[in-house]
Amino acid sequence: MLAAYPHADLSRLDPAAEAKVERLKALAYACRNLRGEMNVSPAQRMPLLVAGGGAEIAEYAPILQALAKLSEVQIVADMPADALAPVAVVGETRLMLKVEIDIAAERERLAKEIDKLVDHAKGIGAKGLAYIRWADEPNCSFKKFLADGDLEKICSAVDAQQGDLVLICADKTKTVLSTLGAIRLICAKKLDVIPEDQYNFLWITEMPFFEYDEDNNIWVAAHHPFTMPMEECLDYLDSDPANVRAKAWDLVLNGTELSSGSMRITDFELQQKMFEALGMTDEEIQAKFGFLVDAYRYAAPPHGGMGIGLDRLAMIMCKADSLRDVTAFPKVQNASEIMSECPSTVDKDSLDILGIAVTAKEEE
Template sequence: MAESMKGLKRTHRCGELSGANVGETVTVMGWVQKQRNKGGIIFVDLRDRSGLLQIIFEESDCGADSFAKAEKMRSEFVIAIVGKVEKRAGAVNENLATGDIEIRAKETRILSEAETPPFPIEADSKTKEDLRLKYRYLDLRRPDLQGNLILRSNITASIRRFLTEEGFLEIETPILGKSTPEGARDYLVPSRVHPGTFYGLPQSPQLFKQLLMCSGYDRYFQIAKCFRDEDLRADRQPEFTQVDMELSFVDVEDVIDVNERLIKEVCKDAIGLEVSLPLPRIKWIDAMNRYGSDKPDTRFGMELTDVSAVVSGSGFSVFTSALENGGSVRGINAKGQGSMPRKKIDALVDFAKGYGAKGLAYLCIEEDGSYKSSFAKFMTEAQLADLVKAMDGEKGDLLLFAADKTNIVWSVLGALRLELGKQMGLIDDNRFNFLWVTEFPLLEWNEENNRFVAMHHPFTMPMDEDLQYMDSDPGRIRAKAYDIVLNGVELGGGSVRIFQSDVQEKMFEVLGFEKEDAYNRFGFLLNAFKYGVPPHAGLAYGLDRLVMLLVNADSIRDVMAFPKVKDASCLLTNAPDVVDGVQLEELGIALNLKEEATE
């Protein structure tokens, strides 16, 4: 039967004790990790969030009652122990922070008994994730997950401390707001008081933080919950956490400066990582041309090479037709992979097709200098030699080429570069390569809607020198936008905001918004701009991604307490779920669900 604490007070967490406490009488509490009965002596490993501690029970010391309780203990029992800290009589456990001490139990209480858990509570669990997420409260007892969440807490504390010292004010913005769909779908919340109307959950606090700049708060930040009703990928969550900020009377350099110093501080506080400033920068167009990605992983080379000019006169129609249609031909050099079996090359071709390629051309440079290729017969010896030279090809190399619209070529080779980097062991998991990507395109063409859409959002300021192209060539305009990238993952992004009403109206015009439509969606912001708005800029980080990368976790689910799975459901609570008909009636909602086809 479970006992109460009866006035007992914990004096230490398990991992807080050390040789300095030898001789002290302490009270510790936690979960039984393991019990080992050696006959007249029982050893119990006690676990709490700080670590493990060995408890030793001998009947002559602890008494018959405590010894009987120790005999009964099983994994995950919750216990309280009063005892004396001693140096270990047996072998020291070098792998344990408390491995040179143990507690000799004097008093024992079983606070809660436990059923046998459905999987072992241990680090680096091999249990399937779906089962662990169903019993997430047990999964969260694992020391590696607890370490991740403790580090997450330390990171947010470090962020708050730094930004507060830099003069930022932490201000909360609404969760129930206006739906302003322009990009991902909003999660909608029906209003009972205003029948037929809906709130939108925020995809970011963007509009409210700009309003705060209009209100004179100068420097704002928030650790903000955000929501996006997107088609999910394996590592995307419907709700996530942003480190959100906005600054007044600044330009690009000011935002980059404060955020570089924030990154340096957080990395030092969190994992002892020394980050050298200033961080490297690359313009968007150069990132795409060199890496095929606007979030390049710079821990290894294998950069893209544009060989369009070299192959323009070849007889290979795949290359020439791509060029005639305004595309390009680019390649990557997988150094030393010239002997790759055809089966593996075919697998790379299939991989490339998954990113939109119609195929993948290859050329293996044999050790004797000859070529094995899917297209060599369509080119002269001189053309092949020029191509190999352009690709910096050497004996034993594998050259891979994509030919299509340039955006497809970038996508294909960018993904292929990362895949080969993993296969070839080129990526150092112990490196942390930060990078700013700047001067993004302001707009991108949406073929489905036959109009330009904002690459970031419709409040992003164009580069001053590109304002002249707003009417004549909108696709040419660069934005005062910047992303911060770590090891090929976009950590966050931001921009200088439009604060002149004439530029904002022109932006809406280019995006195809009628003035009335723009005011229906964003009127509360546009009206605020009539009353004096400072130049302002901001940035938002994905906190989940930042923590994931700093702890070298495989997934953002490993750094979130209660994540959802790929279909946006929660295996622990079974959300989303049906609701009572009375609730729907109060909201004036009638369901019109399509019945699933049955065989």
């Protein structure tokens, strides 16, 4: 028997219904995460307090109670001021399991969570994280190094309040930025404060042209050395490399770099000066880039370019966490490719075209 290949009837899709299901799933996942944080068995039924979310929460309550194995769903105006249980945030809605808290055990759990963040920071390259933890009163990991009143000044400077955790990283600028950026994302995902189904684009322009290599005590190009500097920065190439900005740009979507580009240097003297600013000798310039600088002697049209990372765009559109979820990575650890069995033998005709001869060596 033959049958036509089924085709979806897009007219029967209901975006509003799909949005409701996604919202309900997010609430159920939040309840599951709360159980995991508090080490509460999925079989143990308990009340859930819910604040915010409007009338839809009352509509979801019976289904959420069944999905999350709750004894009841209590809709409240706000969470109890003296509550000690963790709170999950889903959009404008806050959820808390109503359960008796072992304060000592909860403090130990929170300390372990902080330790995980510290270990993650070390994995990025930082020496660790200093922190201020404000439970009953402000306390910090570096209190013995502070004078009287210093802790209060720090809390005031960062607007810390009771219930807050302040994470501090002290290191080289590049290390601090990458570390705190990663920690910020971890905390945001844990608190579920990153909006879903939004595409936030950002253009970044005029990035620093040089970065300082502290290991070798020299300035190196932050981009390839053919990138054009901003005209107003040309006078700083020799005197103040830190103040030189590039005619370069990045396109970022939801925190992920999608595309990079720049205008290129087309002036022979400027290109020569750029190589010299990077500490290259005339001999090195000629040996590595002679073909380019020689061509620039005869002039070149202004030009630039940019390339887009389609794999990253696909990752974001598919809501995947890794490029491996959207792109085939056939190679294994030893760099062999199991689908085409590469590397493999090459026939003699192909080797002759390339002028390569394979000589067998007898084992001793």
